[in-house]
Amino acid sequence: MVPSRIEKELLIEAPVDVVWRIVTEPDQIKQWFSQEAELDPKEGVGRLAFRDGQTFFLQIEAFEPPRRFAFRWGHSEHTKPRPDNSMLVEFTLQAEAGSTRLRVVESGFDQIGWADEKKSTYFDDHSRGWDFLLGRLRDFAPGAGVAEHE
């Protein structure tokens, strides 16, 4: 009953390589995601800092140009990401006759150990807490205008 993932996708009228660079190049990430962005695919780490002062540390789980980019986030700095302290974000790009189908899945909502991780960045970030809440509550509030599908 508890949804464990948020899944969204859309069709972009642009070639896959263009979309791939926007999704993975720090200079471009700064235009749609965070205020500061660092990514080191070789080391498998990264950092995103947001305008509200929140910083998220990334562990890159997959970096397969131009098809798949996945990372874990939500864990505190110097902490190993685990299913109970972080979420998995996966971008998948699929070429479709010159266009690109971009899909993003954020998963792990069912495995987060909320009670134990109260002090973690993840819990302190209200917006992400709200996302979690949404995942739970939309079952009880159909038609709340949430553009989301499983």
Add this chain to the structure above:
Amino acid sequence: MSRGVSEETLLEAVADTSRRRVLDLLLAHGEVTPTALAEELPFTRQAVTKHLAVLDRAGLVESSRHGREVRYSIRPEHLDVAVRAMARVAARWDARLEAIKRMAESEAAARRRSVSHRAAQGLE
């Protein structure tokens, strides 16, 4: 949040697995007494009462007295406020994807223009 209940209080209230189970049961049953809740949950009536108090402070439940019984139920208007607030934030991924789409499509259009520009020059 209305009536001065902060998002933090609300999050605190629902971040606990046991309280989420209490909420689930309340949502499933409508009005329930703490005793009835305790029968369906692996905790004592006392623990259930404590959880209900936390949920009450967060504005998520309300109680009403029926004779000697106190029954608890979800406060739909507060749930609605919460759901709307959450919907705004969940829309973030949509906004991000839309931004990616705008950036990619304008770059692709610029590419096409420069290709056709070069082709036009080639014809001259």
